[in-house]
Amino acid sequence: MESREPFTRVDQEKHPTLLEISTWMKQGSRLTAGFTSRIGGVSEKPFDSLNCGLHVLDRPEDVVCNRQRLASAISIPLDRCTYAEQVHGNDVVVVTSDNQGKGHAIREEAIQDTDGMITNESGIALCMMYADCVPLFFWDPSKRVIGVSHAGWKGSVLDIAGATVAKMNAVYGSEPQHIQAAIGPSIGGCCYEVDERIANQVTQHYESLQIQGISTNDILLPSEHIGKYMLNLKLFNQAMLLKAGIVSSHIEVSGLCTSCHTDLFFSHRKEHGQTGRMVAWMAMKES
Known part of the structure; x- marks a missing residue:
């Protein structure tokens, strides 16, 4: 894990509280990327307030x-x-002027069956929703390509991280070594307890990959409850990003746990399913 928190809290008058990937936004003056909080909206309990x-x-x-x-x-x-x-x-969709804005006001009009989106067009915001799952951000400054993906434990095992990198390469020619990635706030290994069924699937999949430097024992730790394990989804996805060819120094990892900080985030696990959703967004603004 990175010692420096890459997501910077931004509180502005008349705007919701956001967490921006400030280092990326400094690199690209027209780039905007980050994660919403639960603060600054109009929704009532239990969805208060920026659902x-x-x-x-x-x-x-x-x-x-x-x-x-x-x-x-x-x-x-x-x-x-x-x-x-x-x-x-682990399906990743290319967003263009033809399908931009899908689902922004009507759920049924959203891009269907999709857990990753990429684009190289300015003025389009990629928006995906979370309430404990891992938000993955991708930025290729060389080809000017962006991507956002959603990784729960199932999507992590299906390698949505690698699928996003592969799609960026196939469609836009993005080379993995040029891609920067960020892992956003999500439930941490401190709070994400899973049963043996999930632990076994994670173990079987991960051990078959033989990724250097990060072992299964790093990703899955015994819980204090018999037959349960603590799953570190952020580290799991960090390993998958490395496997996809992204350079270690190009990966930013948030230390924020959504379950530990329900004053700032929604948490499906901590709030027993009765809660709202945050958005991971990314866009290149038009000049």
């Missing part, structure tokens, strides 16, 4: 209002903010 998920039984008009607040804060029109219907898979 951006249309699928959690919150009032749709409140969710759209929250999404508009995010769009205004990052200076991207709401109808160019693109949302996906996430299914814990």
Whole structure:
């Protein structure tokens, strides 16, 4: 894990509280990337207050209002903010002017069955939702390509991280060694207890990869409860990014745990499923 927290909290008057990847945004003056908090929206309990998920039984008009607040804060029109219907898979979709803005106000219109999005077009915001799962960010400054992916334990085992890198390479010619990656706030190994069924799937998949430097024992630790394990999904995905060819020094890892900080984040695990969703966003603003 990186000792320096790459996600910087930004509190601005009349805007929601956001966590920006400040180092990336300094590199690219038109790049905007980060993760929403739960602060600064209009939703009522238990979705208070910046819930951006249309699928959690919150009032749709409140969710759209929250999404508009995010769009205004990052200076991207709401109808160019693109949302996906996430299914814990490893499909990655290319977003262009033809499908930009899908799902921004109506859930059924989101890009279906998708857990990763990439684009090289300016003025399009890639938006994916989380409430403990791992947000993955990708930035190729050489080819000017961006990507955002969603990695729960299933998507991690299916290697959504590697699938995103492969898609960036196949479509835009992005070389893995030029790609920068960031792992955002998510549930940490301190809080993510899983049963033997999940632990066995993680172990079988990971040991078959033979990744140097990070062992299964680093990713899965025994829990204080018999037959349970503590799963470090951030480290798992860090290993998958390395396997995909991304240079270790190009990977930023947040130390923030969504379950430990429900004052700042929604946590599906900590709040027993009755909670909202954060957004990981990324866009290249038009000049």
